[in-house]
Amino acid sequence: MRVALFITCVNDTLFPGTGKAAVSLLRRLGCDVEFPAAQTCCGQMHVNTGYREEGVRLARHFTEVFAAYDAVVAPSGSCAAMIREQYPKLVRPGSRGAAAIAEVTPKVFELSEFLIDVLQVDDVGAYFPHRVTYHPTCHSLRGLRLADRPTRLLRNVRGLDLVPLPAADECCGFGGTFAVKNPAVSAAMGADKVRNVLDTGAEVLCAADNSCLMHIGGTLGRQRTGVRVMHLAEILAATETAMEGTST
Amino acid sequence: MSAREEILARIRRAVDGAPEVEIRRAYRTTSEVADLVRLFAERVDDYRAIVHVIPAAEVPARIAGLVGDRRMIIPDGLPREWAAGVPAGLHDADGVVTGCAVAIAETGTIVLDSGPGQGSRAQTLVPDYHLCVVRAGQIVPGVPEAVARLDPARPLTWISGPSATSDIELNRVEGVHGPRTLEVIISS
Amino acid sequence: MSATFLGMPGNFPQNSALAVQDSQLRYNLRKATHTIRGKRATVVGELSDWAELRAAGKAIKDETLRHLDRYLIQLEEAVTRAGGTVHWARDAAEANRIVAGLVQATGETEVVKVKSMATQEIGLNEALAEQGITAYETDLAELIVQLGDDFPSHILVPAIHRNRAEIRDIFLDRMGDAPPDLTDEPAALAEAARLHLRERFLRSKVAISGANFMVAETGTLVVLESEGNGRMCLTLPETLISVVGIEKLLPSWRDLEVFLQLLPRSSTGERMNPYTSTWTGSVEGQDFHLVLLDNGRTDVLADEVGRQALRCIRCSACLNVCPVYERAGGHAYGSVYPGPIGAILTPQLRGMSSALDASLPYASSLCGACFEVCPVAIDIPEVLVDLRAKAPHGPAERAGMRVAGWIFNDHVRLAKAQRLAGRLRKLVPRRLPGPASAWTDTRDLPEIPAESFRDWWERDERA
Numbered sequence: 001m002r003v004a005l006f007i008t009c010v011n012d013t014l015f016p017g018t019g020k021a022a023v024s025l026l027r028r029l030g031c032d033v034e035f036p037a038a039q040t041c042c043g044q045m046h047v048n049t050g051y052r053e054e055g056v057r058l059a060r061h062f063t064e065v066f067a068a069y070d071a072v073v074a075p076s077g078s079c080a081a082m083i084r085e086q087y088p089k090l091v092r093p094g095s096r097g098a099a100a101i102a103e104v105t106p107k108v109f110e111l112s113e114f115l116i117d118v119l120q121v122d123d124v125g126a127y128f129p130h131r132v133t134y135h136p137t138c139h140s141l142r143g144l145r146l147a148d149r150p151t152r153l154l155r156n157v158r159g160l161d162l163v164p165l166p167a168a169d170e171c172c173g174f175g176g177t178f179a180v181k182n183p184a185v186s187a188a189m190g191a192d193k194v195r196n197v198l199d200t201g202a203e204v205l206c207a208a209d210n211s212c213l214m215h216i217g218g219t220l221g222r223q224r225t226g227v228r229v230m231h232l233a234e235i236l237a238a239t240e241t242a243m244e245g246t247s248t
Numbered sequence: 249m250s251a252r253e254e255i256l257a258r259i260r261r262a263v264d265g266a267p268e269v270e271i272r273r274a275y276r277t278t279s280e281v282a283d284l285v286r287l288f289a290e291r292v293d294d295y296r297a298i299v300h301v302i303p304a305a306e307v308p309a310r311i312a313g314l315v316g317d318r319r320m321i322i323p324d325g326l327p328r329e330w331a332a333g334v335p336a337g338l339h340d341a342d343g344v345v346t347g348c349a350v351a352i353a354e355t356g357t358i359v360l361d362s363g364p365g366q367g368s369r370a371q372t373l374v375p376d377y378h379l380c381v382v383r384a385g386q387i388v389p390g391v392p393e394a395v396a397r398l399d400p401a402r403p404l405t406w407i408s409g410p411s412a413t414s415d416i417e418l419n420r421v422e423g424v425h426g427p428r429t430l431e432v433i434i435s436s
Numbered sequence: 437m438s439a440t441f442l443g444m445p446g447n448f449p450q451n452s453a454l455a456v457q458d459s460q461l462r463y464n465l466r467k468a469t470h471t472i473r474g475k476r477a478t479v480v481g482e483l484s485d486w487a488e489l490r491a492a493g494k495a496i497k498d499e500t501l502r503h504l505d506r507y508l509i510q511l512e513e514a515v516t517r518a519g520g521t522v523h524w525a526r527d528a529a530e531a532n533r534i535v536a537g538l539v540q541a542t543g544e545t546e547v548v549k550v551k552s553m554a555t556q557e558i559g560l561n562e563a564l565a566e567q568g569i570t571a572y573e574t575d576l577a578e579l580i581v582q583l584g585d586d587f588p589s590h591i592l593v594p595a596i597h598r599n600r601a602e603i604r605d606i607f608l609d610r611m612g613d614a615p616p617d618l619t620d621e622p623a624a625l626a627e628a629a630r631l632h633l634r635e636r637f638l639r640s641k642v643a644i645s646g647a648n649f650m651v652a653e654t655g656t657l658v659v660l661e662s663e664g665n666g667r668m669c670l671t672l673p674e675t676l677i678s679v680v681g682i683e684k685l686l687p688s689w690r691d692l693e694v695f696l697q698l699l700p701r702s703s704t705g706e707r708m709n710p711y712t713s714t715w716t717g718s719v720e721g722q723d724f725h726l727v728l729l730d731n732g733r734t735d736v737l738a739d740e741v742g743r744q745a746l747r748c749i750r751c752s753a754c755l756n757v758c759p760v761y762e763r764a765g766g767h768a769y770g771s772v773y774p775g776p777i778g779a780i781l782t783p784q785l786r787g788m789s790s791a792l793d794a795s796l797p798y799a800s801s802l803c804g805a806c807f808e809v810c811p812v813a814i815d816i817p818e819v820l821v822d823l824r825a826k827a828p829h830g831p832a833e834r835a836g837m838r839v840a841g842w843i844f845n846d847h848v849r850l851a852k853a854q855r856l857a858g859r860l861r862k863l864v865p866r867r868l869p870g871p872a873s874a875w876t877d878t879r880d881l882p883e884i885p886a887e888s889f890r891d892w893w894e895r896d897e898r899a
Contacts, residue, residue, distance in 0.1 A: 007889050007890070009844065009850070011889060012850075012854070012888050012889045012890055013854050013857065013884075013888055013889075014882050014884065014885065015882070015885075015889075016885050016887065016888055016889035016892055017885075019889035019892075019893075020889070020892065023897070035890070035893045035897070037847060037890065037893075037894070038847050039847065040844045040845070040846070040847050040850050041844040041850075043844075045840070046837060046840070046841060047821060047825075048802060048821055048824070049824060049833075049837065050797075050821075050824030050825045050826075050827055050829060051825075051829075051837045051841065052825040054837060054838070054840075054841035054844075057841065057845060058841070058844055058845070061844075061845065086821075089818065138801070138802070138803035138804055138805075139804070142803070142804035142805065142807070142808055143804060169805075170759055170803075170805075171759045171801050171803035171805070173759070173801060174801065175800070175801025175802055175803070176801075176802070177798075178798065178800065178801045178802070179874075179875060180871065180872075180874040180875055181449060181798050181874075182448065182449045182452060182760070182798065182799065183449070183453075183874035183875070183877065183878070184449065184452055184453035184456045185449075185452045185453075185456060185760050185763050185764050186801070187456075187877070187878040187879070188456045188462075188763045189759050189760075189763060189801070190878065190879070191878075214882050215879060217880075217882070218875075218878075218879030218880040218881065218882065219878060219879050221879075221880035222878060222879055222880050
């Protein structure tokens, strides 16, 4: 299967390890992964901060870059939700842009969705002998409605001890530019999330979104808790031969 | 332009060209409840109201027993055999006995419509004790069935348990301004 | 909107930063919102047709708004036919003038009030005070707020920020007839309020209320409450004045079958609230006046995205699940409408010319919990994002966003920027200066990698 990887600007710039893990995982499962070089950013930061014009330009760019592919996989619930949920609202119904968006959006999948719904695998043959807790992230949970897809995948990882995260459905406080526009409330939410993570005794906090992990991980790091954060793709890419993939 | 005309004009400008809306009522408008009396009694009890389920023939004696020598408002049109206690006026009564217009099993609600035997709205509000007799046939399964049975032209009071507040730390406390004790006799 | 809140300084980030430091407030809010959240989830879960009720609720409200002019006229006719008098108010000042005039016509100088968002919005109590009329709040929480010279901080539970000990102190200090040995047991506090207000109810000749719903077809008004203070005010006084927003309408009597299920379960988390009163026109000899209030609502109605906020039935379920509200508290929003619904309603009703109002659309992490629980399916995140596009933006932010947009517009530019960041990566300090300190005050920065994903792909994979 020919799959286009939408790496997302955050992963591309700050978390290349997640992209490498996604590529190795998809190849292991028999996919022919392509990386359209012209891709940039889905436009979420601009749209959600109130810069719609720039956001619409980026949305148009995205639809042009990915129009030709059968399936687009994004290792980010938030960016996938932006494209699927918010793109259609950015343009007038019936306009030229609307048709292009309607064409491309159904082909865009978050990674766990693609594995379970399209490839129909819930055991990807991974090995990760650690105690892990999973934060479902808001846009994956309430936007994309990923439900138990990510945890089904994690449960089938050999050696992995999945422990439930208390109040998992509560926002971590990242919220894009919210984290810097309302730093006090964002930090208070992050501190509560961190407390819940620590209560699980997990070594690793996993999520399908590096932006949330950047916030929670940054708080965990500042508090010197020793708990690592890892993207879902990195855990699923880990095997006995390639231990733990790369964990940047 | 009058305020009325101006507001109406603003509305017309605001919704000009807005799409029409279709209302689909796919929710339950009737429900099958195996034992209406039991469900209603359970739900009333959940509000910490006192519930008695007794045969119709025993109702007058039960009322008399419960009321004792309390000073009671006797609403117009109350069945003569339900009158009990010492007759009293609005401001010196300890309690009131009424019937009801309809009762809702799913929510444990009784509805008064100021009809015969139900008193004025003040009569069921000012005294601290309200004893309400519900005949089994007056109980409907859910809210839609109750709304359909009621007459909007009459003033209605829907009562679900005794007066309560959750304003202090969201702890429910029974009894603020309305009757602090609600007692319901279901006559089956 | 209300003059009550003009004293609220600053903007949401500043107000909430202060609130976050108040550990008592955070404890009170957390306890209260989590309690009610759980109750709501239980009683909503009991109804197998909740999704269908919610869809119908949304559609009924949308239909009402689509033909609001027609339904208001129908309502006016029905109320008038039933012996009531209908007044129309373009704005707060006009509504306050009408109500003051009606009270003055009775010759009374005291009125009792049922908790009403609309009258708080227009600052009615303060306006009446200027005319020498004293308004007494009778809802327990409103009484706590009024006695404490405080502001409400929640739609349903205005004194949610106060715990029992604080309430006891307010009663002892400010309620003349509070028993000196008053304990902080909720039952004892409620009893004190009961005794304090009883004589006032029996004495008052004029009452002022709002309404949860108005039925156009029949002219019926509906008030849901718990304590019985509503019933006291609605039934005992000789004159009843109800001030109601024009969007509180429902087309038909039958529509109540939907809303009398949606509202109590979403609001107090009960199958049904203790008391619901409905009345049509003048009842049992009472003189009834209905004041229909616009006060910015028709502006909201004109906004294609924002108008869904007018579906709101003021249940406050969105406040109780909001992680931002839970930590910031209601006062930070500087409006009678706090929480997620306030963040979309206040800027639409008042505009965004003040720093506070312009900051409200950003008072959300867009987590979507509010939309999920809203009984009339208001897509609050969608409206927030739409309002952000209309909000004023600072020049520095605007410039930064423009540069980011320019870089993201072209992958070659993006790659160059990434390489530059990679080269400078060792120079980034652990704590950043200026606005970026908002991140690094509490969080470590991620390490910038030497090579971006795209450069790795280009080097390693492409061949």
